[in-house]
Amino acid sequence: MRHETTARPRPFFWNVATIAKLLWCHQSAIFKMRKETPTIKSAIKEVMKVPNWRVSIPRRTGRPARSVRSADHFDGTLDDEERHARNYPTERRVFKWRNSLILAQPDGLTSRLAYEFKSCAKEFWVKFEKPVARLQVQIYGYLFGRPKVRYDIWLREEQEMISATEKTDRAYVEEQMEKWGRLVAGGMRPWPPKAIKCSSCDFLAECRISPSTP
Ligand code: SF4
Numbered sequence: 502m503r504h505e506t507t508a509r510p511r512p513f514f515w516n517v518a519t520i521a522k523l524l525w526c527h528q529s530a531i532f533k534m535r536k537e538t539p540t541i542k543s544a545i546k547e548v549m550k551v552p553n554w555r556v557s558i559p560r561r562t563g564r565p566a567r568s569v570r571s572a573d574h575f576d577g578t579l580d581d582e583e584r585h586a587r588n589y590p591t592e593r594r595v596f597k598w599r600n601s602l603i604l605a606q607p608d609g610l611t612s613r614l615a616y617e618f619k620s621c622a623k624e625f626w627v628k629f630e631k632p633v634a635r636l637q638v639q640i641y642g643y644l645f646g647r648p649k650v651r652y653d654i655w656l657r658e659e660q661e662m663i664s665a666t667e668k669t670d671r672a673y674v675e676e677q678m679e680k681w682g683r684l685v686a687g688g689m690r691p692w693p694p695k696a697i698k699c700s701s702c703d704f705l706a707e708c709r710i711s712p713s714t715p
Pocket of ligand 1: 526527528529530532693694698699702703704705708709710711712
């Protein structure tokens with residue numbers, strides 16, 4: 502005898518930073534999602550206790566970040582974001598997407614744009630880091646309904662900032678979200694990235710698709 506079930510599928514719990522990692526490596530984004538799901542799930546539940554699932558986070562107080570750059574080189578206690586990111590207020594929110602709940606907290610949010618800050622060791626890595634930063638902030642622009650997005654990437658070795666401002670591209674975000682949904686559901690095989698990305702990957706030991714795996 503067959504038993505039909507009417508149980509609804511269990512929701513996925515994601516955060517935007519993990520989704521954007523799919524442009525670094527499909528497989529590492531999936532590993533990261535699995536590892537972080539308990540933490541993300543409890544963070545989502547906390548936000549969902551608040552009306553409208555929305556927590557306002559004010560602008561950082563104290564000295565404006567950019568005014569302390571020269572002194573900061575001697576101060577190992579300030580991280581790149583505190584030293585170099587633009588100082589906007591932001592929000593932490595939970596959004597529904599299909600059968601998923603998505604935790605979203607851009608590094609900044611104004612009435613017109615969403616903002617994301619990244620840093621990397623040196624200019625060599627920008628070609629890999631930029632698509633991730635761009636997708637992450639594009640998803641924020643999409644979810645928060647902002648018409649523009651801006652991202653900064655701080656290069657530690659060169660002590661330079663790479664910046665871009667662009668329109669929110671809803672079609673691009675929807676295409677990438679669909680891809681992420683297929684990856685997570687097993688409807689798409691993870692594609693290996695360039696081998697150099699595996700050299701510093703936390704998941705190398707358990708990975709079966711790395712070009713570095715013998
Ligand atoms: S080892 Fe390479 S292919 Fe595997 S998850 Fe890490 S970056 Fe991706």
